[in-house]
Amino acid sequence: MSKGYWVSAYRETKDQARLATYAQLAVPAVEAAGGRVIARGVADEVREHGLKERTVVIEFPSYEQAVAAYESDAYRKALEALGDAVVRDFRIIRGVE
Secondary structure (H helix, E strand, O other): OOOEEEEEEEEEEOOHHHHHHHHHHHHHHHHHOOOEEEEEEEOOOOOOOOOOOEEEEEEEOOHHHHHHHHHOHHHHHHHHHHOOOEEEEEEEEEOOO
16 A cells, blocks of 8 residues: 655745644644645755745655545645635655555
C-alpha cells in the first residue's frame, strides 16, 4: 500500500486572517485522518522555473487516507473558511512503494 501525500503550492495569499482560520480547522482535520506535515515554508532555493512560494507537504499512511481526508466533513469546513483567500496548486499523489 502506497503512502499518500498532499502537496500545496501557494501562488498568492489574498487574506491572511482567513488563511489562519483555515489552518486552525485544517490541522486537526488532517491529524484526525492520520496525516502529518513533513515540510512547510517558503522555498529556500528555486530551480528550473520554480517559484519562491509557500509549499506544504503532508504525508498520510495511505493514498486512500489522503483522499478520504480531503473529502472529510472536517476538512470541507476548513476549505469553506478558506474560500478564495488563496490561490494554490493542490495535488494528492501516491508515494513510491
